[in-house]
Amino acid sequence: MPFPHLAARYKRLLLKHLPVLVAGVLAGYIIGCNKLGIRGLLNLSQDMGGCHSNEPVADNSRPRAALVALVRNRELLGMRMAVRQIEDRFNRNYNYPYIFVNDQEFTEEFKEGIRALTNAEVSFGTLDSESWQVPEWINQTLYEEEKRTATYLHGGKDSYRKMCRFQSGYLHKHPLVADLDYYWRIEPDVEYYCDIDYDPFVYMRENGYKYGWTIAMPEFMPTVRTLWNTTMEFVNANQGLVAQNNMAEWLANGDAYNGCHFWSNFEIVDLSFYRSSTYQMFFDHLDRAGGFFYERWGDAPVHSIAAALFLNASQIHYFNDIGYYHPTILYCPQGSSTKGRCVCDEDKAFIHNTACTVRYKEVRQKIVEPEAKELAHTGPLVDFALSVEPKSQLRDANEVK
Numbered sequence: 001m002p003f004p005h006l007a008a009r010y011k012r013l014l015l016k017h018l019p020v021l022v023a024g025v026l027a028g029y030i031i032g033c034n035k036l037g038i039r040g041l042l043n044l045s046q047d048m049g050g051c052h053s054n055e056p057v058a059d060n061s062r063p064r065a066a067l068v069a070l071v072r073n074r075e076l077l078g079m080r081m082a083v084r085q086i087e088d089r090f091n092r093n094y095n096y097p098y099i100f101v102n103d104q105e106f107t108e109e110f111k112e113g114i115r116a117l118t119n120a121e122v123s124f125g126t127l128d129s130e131s132w133q134v135p136e137w138i139n140q141t142l143y144e145e146e147k148r149t150a151t152y153l154h155g156g157k158d159s160y161r162k163m164c165r166f167q168s169g170y171l172h173k174h175p176l177v178a179d180l181d182y183y184w185r186i187e188p189d190v191e192y193y194c195d196i197d198y199d200p201f202v203y204m205r206e207n208g209y210k211y212g213w214t215i216a217m218p219e220f221m222p223t224v225r226t227l228w229n230t231t232m233e234f235v236n237a238n239q240g241l242v243a244q245n246n247m248a249e250w251l252a253n254g255d256a257y258n259g260c261h262f263w264s265n266f267e268i269v270d271l272s273f274y275r276s277s278t279y280q281m282f283f284d285h286l287d288r289a290g291g292f293f294y295e296r297w298g299d300a301p302v303h304s305i306a307a308a309l310f311l312n313a314s315q316i317h318y319f320n321d322i323g324y325y326h327p328t329i330l331y332c333p334q335g336s337s338t339k340g341r342c343v344c345d346e347d348k349a350f351i352h353n354t355a356c357t358v359r360y361k362e363v364r365q366k367i368v369e370p371e372a373k374e375l376a377h378t379g380p381l382v383d384f385a386l387s388v389e390p391k392s393q394l395r396d397a398n399e400v401k
Helices: 004-032 037-042 073-089 108-115 140-149 158-169 200-207 227-237 277-289 299-310 355-367 390-399
Strands: 065-070 098-102 122-126 182-185 211-213 216-218 260-262 267-270 316-318 324-326 329-331
Touching: 065 073, 065 158, 073 098, 073 108, 098 108, 108 122, 158 277, 158 299, 182 200, 200 267, 216 355, 227 277, 227 299, 260 299, 260 355, 277 299, 316 355
Parallel strands: 065 098, 065 182, 098 122, 211 316
Antiparallel strands: 182 267, 211 267, 216 260, 324 329
């Protein structure tokens, strides 16, 4: 080199200012990728290509999870509305796959209508005959009599009972769901009122939660006349399966079942719970008893009873920061940390019964010492509620299912 002294000088300058240059590059990425943040920058598995704030987060270490729905072809419009909201509020930034299952083949119109709304992977599947039938051990005479005399909503329908049985014992076994660690159940015609600026699946995993919910309601008791007694038969025969710090007190006033249950039209679940031998034994016991058909046991009370008995209280999480509407029930978060993230139309709310939610909080607080992580996203919340007659609460809570 003709000017070695200049080369040495430039080398010294480069080494002196290298930290400043590196810091500037990192700052540029942070400013340009505010959705990714420091965690993403330090994650070597993160794909840094095309880094923009509105790009889906790509993280190979995230949970194997999906948004899952049991839906019919005729519900396309309602399903499109739900997917559109989920994309806008959450999934456009996370790109989790969708899985749709049906008791019939999906039409091309349905498939195209869903795929047009998202860049995420979308899968469609059908049910096998075993999971969508009236079992051979059901007494057809008793079953037909129940359908003929039932006065509750869907009391005369085969399809509704098959749906409840499938959601209780078979959805988590479907081949499209088999490889998932978590699912988030979605349904047609629901609305999401709040931007979800974190990953609920990661939040579940990091905190050891197995079951997440948003709305708790009392069940319409004529549909579950023998569910509690049948459950107690199982518990008495398998007392070692009941969790030490369970939430049984939330389910019963003394020895009487109060009907409190989590609405399963929104649930985020660690599927290892449903796949556990304990849950499978419990479902098999209920299935053999026939209450899905002789009465109209729903998947919501079945899931709720299982979670309350076989999980510790610390493994159940109330997603009180996710605003949610399922006809005709509205949950609307309140509190300083959700301000600006939620838009709730209170005029849409017909009822929002908070009795089971209040009881849940009271029982859980007695079992689990207050933890900061329980309110990590929201701070103090006040549930929105409209006052209605108790009889209407029970009737209408059942009718929207």
